[in-house]
Amino acid sequence: MRMTQLFGKPSKTEGTDYDIASHRLLIQAGFVRESTAGRYFMLPLGMAVHHKISEVVRKHMNAAGAQEMVTPVLHPLELWQETNRTTTAGFELMKVKDRRGADFALGGTAEEMAVDLVRKFNLSYRDLPFHIYQFSMKFRDEMRARGGLLRVREFVMKDGYSFSTKEQFKGIYDGMRETYSAIFDELGLKTDVVAADNGYIGGEYCHEFVSPSDIGESRYFIDEQSGYAAHEDVATFTLTSPNAGEAERPLKPVHAERGKTMKDGVAHHGLEDWRQIKDVLFVDEPSNRYILAIIRGDLDVNETKLMQVAKAYGLRAATDEEVREDVGSEPGFISPVGIAKQGKQSGRAVVVVADPSLKGVKNLYGGANKKHEDLLDINYGRDFTADIEGDIAMAQPGMLSQSGGRLVEKRGIEVGNIFQLGYHYTKLMTGAEYTDAEGKRQPYYMGCYGIGIGRTMAAIVEAHHDERGIVWPDKVAPFAASVVRLGDSEAVVRAADDLVTALEAAGVSVLYDDRDASAGIKFADADLIGLPWRVTVSAKTVEQGQAELKRRSGSEVELVRLADVPAKFRG
């Protein structure tokens, strides 16, 4: 490819104000261009990388026995209604109508489509297991796009769906875990495999493949001793019992002129923070309930865990008005002791969800549901009970994991994930069944597996760049080498042209900088674009019948006879 003919050349000023390296570099170097927020043009250079990544993914998926196909982008809305995901999907579905008025969802993920396809076939256990996958554009009406390719509103995802018996599933899931690790290894991305929350996808367990990065949106914890790794939304830790042996004292109401925060309570009473009850009142709109989350004062509530425990879908903080007028309590003084069972005006049930950490503390203290009134020596079980008890606590760095090591906090970019879906979809969608060996109809047991190609590209750039530009790993680079021609004398032009021809004939893809530009510009652009090799041909080298070779990732240069250059790329 000649640089003079390339559409989408590097720019010195383009995109310079973006904070995130991959965002800035991919735009500056001419790989992508923004259309509107969260929607990107993939330019020729970017498309070349996109293809490389897809090819690696495809190779490993095929090797794992998965079969590529493609589903329509427009999904009949009835399918999403069949699984209730028109209301529970975490992302806003985009919808369109055709000229007859039929409703479609723009596909954001394709579990329903996969199930709908499979149930059109009359399969038996002899056909199991199988795994179908595709690369296709996904649409998600994200509230806010972020960080260039990191969070966008439409992107190509590789999404796969396995159908099997329950017994077969474990092997498939573990196999995909291996496959994904191999894919990211080959792409030059180190990833942590992190247990995570299933969210709206459904199912019981899943893992995220996370590329560690400070700018990533996934926060997770690792216990390096045991290898335990879990997203903050599911991370567990060993609970301590600060004063489990203390004798229970009688409940004691006290007047307390204090502010609304935890700190105010600690300061006012001069007692430990872990002895205080932290109360957070939420409203779950879909189920029209109040959820009062209570937890030991030195811990924080993780809302995702809370949603799982309380089976809630749409939590929001209750307003001060709701706390006062409807629940009859007082912001800053909410307490499970004597809390109303339902809202006076709304009639919403008040569901108390307690974290087990409260069991490890005797003689707690907290509000009394009245302004400036507190209670001392509250005891769980004696003075209040919970409607639901479950782990709703956010892990913290330095805590002991349940396997004994210390939890270390990490951040990263979620580039892929694998989900156990079980019977979640096949029980909601009628007819998603196969015939077993006894002739009985059985629902398929499913898993699904996704990789965002564009996000992976961005994650690779985050992991592989320096102050001068991108440093592509060999396997994903859009070309193997930049051929930089310095000068335009006949001898130099001929030598460079011949070298490019020889390299291409030898199967080495090159980006040939044949522009009439200064050496500084050419070197700077070569560094910015970040191809693994730079081959410089100038009057100086041509005189000696040589070219200069340099790795983008290194600093040493090597002079090689022109005729020997293609051989340097073998193997």
Add this chain to the structure above:
RNA sequence: CGGGGUGUGGCGCAGUUGGCUAGCGCGCAGCGUUCGGGUCGCUGAGGUCGAAGGUUCAAGUCCUUUCACCCCGACCA
């Protein structure tokens, strides 16, 4: 959706309290020069100042509405 910010040639920006023909750098085109780390010089093209409405003798500048984009939050494989 809430808070903050920005919209002026392709890109990056300047443009006092409204005032004359809307500027600068980069880039682009042409000529020359230079040719191993963003050369130098000359010439030139390119802008309904995000959009609509209003105030005024006069609006890039003031007012109203609206749209887009960026950041934070809510939210989110």
